[in-house]
Amino acid sequence: MKMKMKKMGTFLLAALMAFGCGACGELPEIDIDQTEEIDPNRTQLYVGMFNGALGRAWMDELDRQYEELHPDIQVIVTPGKSEFEDGTLLVQIAQSQNDIYFLSSNTYSTFVESNLLEPLTDTITEKIYDEDGNFASDTGKAATQSILDTMYDPWKDLFKTDDNQYYAIPNWMSTPGIVYDADLFEDYGYEVPETYEELIDLMDTMVNDKLTPFVFSTMDYITLNSLYYMYAQYEGLNDFYLNSTFKGTDSTLGEINYQNAYLLQTQEGKKASLQFAHDLARTDAYTTSTTKAGLTHLAAQGEFVRSINTKETGSQRVAMLLENSYWEREVKGTIDDMGKITSKYGWGARNFRYMLAPTFEDSTNTKHTVFGSTSNSYVCINKSRPEASKEIAKDFLQFVQSRKGLVTYVQNSGCLRAFKFTMTPEEYAACTPFTQSIYDLTQRSDVEFVCFGKINPILRKQTTDFDYNWMFYTEAETAVGGGGDGTVPVIGRSAFTMFRSYPRLTVQEYFDGFASAWDEDDWQLSYYDKLDDKYKA
Numbered sequence: 228m229k230m231k232m233k234k235m236g237t238f239l240l241a242a243l244m245a246f247g248c249g250a251c252g253e254l255p256e257i258d259i260d261q262t263e264e265i266d267p268n269r270t271q272l273y274v275g276m277f278n279g280a281l282g283r284a285w286m287d288e289l290d291r292q293y294e295e296l297h298p299d300i301q302v303i304v305t306p307g308k309s310e311f312e313d314g315t316l317l318v319q320i321a322q323s324q325n326d327i328y329f330l331s332s333n334t335y336s337t338f339v340e341s342n343l344l345e346p347l348t349d350t351i352t353e354k355i356y357d358e359d360g361n362f363a364s365d366t367g368k369a370a371t372q373s374i375l376d377t378m379y380d381p382w383k384d385l386f387k388t389d390d391n392q393y394y395a396i397p398n399w400m401s402t403p404g405i406v407y408d409a410d411l412f413e414d415y416g417y418e419v420p421e422t423y424e425e426l427i428d429l430m431d432t433m434v435n436d437k438l439t440p441f442v443f444s445t446m447d448y449i450t451l452n453s454l455y456y457m458y459a460q461y462e463g464l465n466d467f468y469l470n471s472t473f474k475g476t477d478s479t480l481g482e483i484n485y486q487n488a489y490l491l492q493t494q495e496g497k498k499a500s501l502q503f504a505h506d507l508a509r510t511d512a513y514t515t516s517t518t519k520a521g522l523t524h525l526a527a528q529g530e531f532v533r534s535i536n537t538k539e540t541g542s543q544r545v546a547m548l549l550e551n552s553y554w555e556r557e558v559k560g561t562i563d564d565m566g567k568i569t570s571k572y573g574w575g576a577r578n579f580r581y582m583l584a585p586t587f588e589d590s591t592n593t594k595h596t597v598f599g600s601t602s603n604s605y606v607c608i609n610k611s612r613p614e615a616s617k618e619i620a621k622d623f624l625q626f627v628q629s630r631k632g633l634v635t636y637v638q639n640s641g642c643l644r645a646f647k648f649t650m651t652p653e654e655y656a657a658c659t660p661f662t663q664s665i666y667d668l669t670q671r672s673d674v675e676f677v678c679f680g681k682i683n684p685i686l687r688k689q690t691t692d693f694d695y696n697w698m699f700y701t702e703a704e705t706a707v708g709g710g711g712d713g714t715v716p717v718i719g720r721s722a723f724t725m726f727r728s729y730p731r732l733t734v735q736e737y738f739d740g741f742a743s744a745w746d747e748d749d750w751q752l753s754y755y756d757k758l759d760d761k762y763k764a
Contacts, residue, residue: 275325278306285639327620344394345608360630395605397645403452409578443549454500460584461496463592489750492741508726528558602680703740706731
């Protein structure tokens with residue numbers, strides 16, 4: 228890596244000088260958070276970073292490491308949120324000073340079609356790493372690996388365009404699901420459940436032991452991600468991934484294509500995931516009273532970690548949390564405050580763990596299939612920047628994607644990425660127990676990762692909201708309740724809320740409502756008929 232930059236160095240400096248002060252000029256409005264003083268004796272690399280749940284510790288450490296290797300380069304990080312959302316960034320990226328972006332939730336196809344992103348195919352297919360993912364130029368080993376070689380297969384499809392090019396790579400990958408307090412499990416002698424039936428039995432045992440099994444936010448994306456978690460496990464990688472491609476063979480439904488993709492609404496994994504929402508919603512003792520009233524994700528996280536101090540909270544201890552895998556970073560402030568009172572409650576001291584989704588008796592999936600979101604989080608390079616700046620950005624990207632870069636990212640974010648890599652024992656020990664538990668998944672041969680993304684031309688035309696609607700939007704009917712006759716319509720996607728709001732709504736009724744919402748005639752008229760003819764062959 229060092230050798231590579233030394234070879235580029237003279238060219239880069241000369242090229243940037245030729246472009247004058249463009250890289251040092253006044254920042255446009257999109258770069259409002261950039262405050263680091265510019266060093267006129269170094270060449271600047273401008274990095275736009277969505278600063279949300281993961282925080283910025285991972286980027287600050289990558290920044291430090293890169294500058295240490297390349298003292299002639301100054302990495303200027305521009306953190307932001309709303310300015311990096313689609314509507315704003317689409318308009319401003321061409322005038323932005325940022326060379327490379329680490330984004331959270333953006334419509335990849337729109338940026339590609341708008342010709343705003345630098346092609347990255349050559350950069351990510353270049354064989355520069357050895358078999359362990361380290362720079363071959365540093366280890367003296369053969370260069371056998373590229374960025375693309377280390378990427379999980381579903382994400383390769385996600386970012387490959389129709390002309391077989393890449394303009395971005397995955398950024399962060401969350402693994403939503405059940406977080407459990409392993410200390411509590413050890414205290415009470417609980418085994419981690421392997422089947423759904425064992426999970427229900429465990430929750431009943433917890434209630435008898437005067438514990439509360441779950442707390443979670445009733446915000447849509449939290450509860451719906453927990454359904455993806457169950458759905459993916461039931462269906463397995465191939466069948467679940469058909470929801471992204473709309474092309475392939477389902478183990479039960481047979482051939483799936485753009486014309487009959489509505490049939491995926493009848494996948495049995497949907498029903499299994501709905502059963503989970505139903506069971507949590509209908510058994511009051513399974514969740515905290517605050518969950519029933521509605522919680523933000525931050526409040527739910529705080530309740531989970533604070534519940535160990537039952538004297539202070541006046542409530543029962545909570546065993547599990549439904550969340551995305553970046554939850555620990557979001558609640559770090561609360562954990563740090565608890566650590567000031569006693570170190571045994573401080574950062575990294577408690578044994579929180581990720582629980583693989585339980586298996587289902589009637590499922591044919593023989594692996595542990597882990598749902599990885601978000602598929603619309605990616606790293607890209609600004610096409611409008613000077614060529615010299617883009618060359619540095621590509622080098623920085625390859626640095627971030629080395630084994631050490633991936634380790635640094637995960638250690639400091641608590642979130643996985645959609646790439647294969649390994650940690651040394653020393654690197655592993657530097658992670659919190661929860662981060663260790665999600666890293667452990669990547670080292671198991673019986674675990675596979677799958678995403679849901681807008682790969683096919685039908686999904687690419689839809690808004691972001693379509694994702695959750697495609698998976699869980701129903702037009703169901705159920706009994707009126709309260710002794711009345713007749714039925715009442717149940718329309719929407721918020722399964723947990725609807726099971727609580729409609730006491731007579733059954734899992735089967737909700738499931739049957741998928742077929743009503745996504746019937747054949749409407750599918751043909753609203754989606755298939757609107758496709759370009761080249762997709763109808």
